[in-house]
Amino acid sequence: MSANIKPRTTRKIKVGTLTLGGDSPIAVQSMTATRTQDLQATARQIEILEKAGADIIRIAVDSKEDVEALKILRKGSKAIFSVDLQENYRLAPIVAPYVNKIRYNPGHLWHLDKDKTIKEKVEFIVNAAREHELAIRIGVNCGSVDPDYKARYPEDSIEAMVRSAVDHCAMMDELGFENYCVSLKDSDSSKVIEGNKRFSELRPDVPLHLGVTEAGMPPEGIIKTRIAFEQLIPAGIGDTIRVSLTVPDDDKGQEIDVGRSILDDIENGRFRSVPENFLEGLNIIACPSCSRVENGKFVDLAQDVRRMTEYAEKYKITIAVMGCRVNGPGETDDADLGLWCGPAHVNLKKKTETVGAFGYDEILGKLKEELDKLIEDRYGAKEPSIS
Incomplete structure (x- = not known):
């Protein structure tokens, strides 16, 4: 254990042949970004x-x-597979024979x-995992917390996420x-840092999977992820990590490379300074793509935005x-302007209000209209037309 990292107190669990938790090495994982049926x-x-050396590969x-x-x-x-059940927990028993983690x-x-x-419903999933000797990850996202906890x-x-x-x-x-x-x-x-710290105080025995979801495109997405990992891992919090970047399909190995680079820096006491004024201005959030994406133009759209x-x-x-x-409608609610992509249209939102659905060839113009209105309303500034 590096002197730069506090010993972890979590128990050890098994994911196939891999051990997570305790004094085991911090595992680095990622997720396929293509439609699962596109073999x-x-x-x-x-x-x-x-x-790229992924310890676990997640498939939806x-x-x-x-x-x-x-x-x-x-x-x-022969890779260690984790399966993401998405919105269909009923699939647990039939998918269990082919994976190592749910x-x-x-x-x-x-x-x-x-x-x-x-x-x-949880017992239904547990029974499938128990029968096939699988691990389970309870994956809570701020943008899709159970409505009961949001109400509480x-x-x-x-706190809704932690509870x-x-x-x-x-x-x-x-x-x-x-x-x-x-x-x-x-x-x-900051929410990732605070949430994981609160949870680890309440359940120091439970192994934690760390990640900043929808971190976005490099380099900003890498910086956001590094900020969280550099605060948590030295404190002994984090047993496996995922770097979520919006990159082309053939660059997916970058998530593993970046994750290992960050771990190496932390192990050796190399903490990178955050660029001055980082995120004090425009902040673009983008998901890393996965099998749920129904139009491959999504990654290009994020770059165009x-x-x-x-x-x-x-x-x-x-x-x-x-x-x-699946996650688009809820996880754009906190953004000033949000886009979530369907097969033929992109849905444009202002906070929780829906503006409309527009074709991929017209969404950038509509987004600019709303962005210019927002700048004028909030800052009293009128930006020049941009071709």
Whole structure:
């Protein structure tokens, strides 16, 4: 253990042949960004991540067709697979034989099978994991917290996230299942830091998966992630990490490279200074893409948004660019302007208000109109027309 890192107090869990927690090395993982049923593209992503040295590769499933694709992908790889159940917890038993870990989001359990309790749904997942000797990750995101917890903590989104995670841990404990870890994520580095610190005080025994979700494009996305990791890992918080960057599919290995570079810097006491005025102006949030993305133009759109908005960099405004309808609507609510992408249209929002749905060829113009209105209303400034 490096002298720069406080010893971790978490228990050890098993994910396939990998051990997480305690004094085990901090694992680095990532997620495929392609549609799971696109076997050629997803197999290519798995290959890229394996070559980059990923300890765990996460793949999303949301249908029985996705599970069938996963069966084929499993035959072609010996990598440690984690599966993201998305919004369909019922898939747990049929996907379990082909993976080493199941990730579910507590915020996605409430709307299915409302005649069942949340604990009954958790037990359903646990039974599948137990039968196949899998690990479970309780993955809580600030942007998709269970509505009950939002209602309980309307003024403190961090506490809503932490309490949801703590209560789901209690369910695991009551069910006699110990092979689990937790993640508490947000696109705001400060919320990630505070949330994980609060949780680790309440449950110092539970291994933690760290990440800044929707960190965005390099270099800003790397800086946001580094800010969180440099605060948490030296404090002994964090057993596995994910760097979430909005990059082209063939560059996905960059997430692993960046993660290992940050860990190496922390181990050796190299802490990078944050650029002056970082995030005091325009802040662009973008998700790292995954199998839920229904139009490959999403990553290009995120890059185009950054280029188009360069003229507004001095204004403290947040723009979110999200790739799917699962997390997009909720996780753009806090942004001044939010885009979430469908197959043929991009939905434009102002905070929680929907402006409209526009084609990929017209969304940039509509976004600029709303951005210029916002700048004028908030700052009394009128920007010149940008072609």
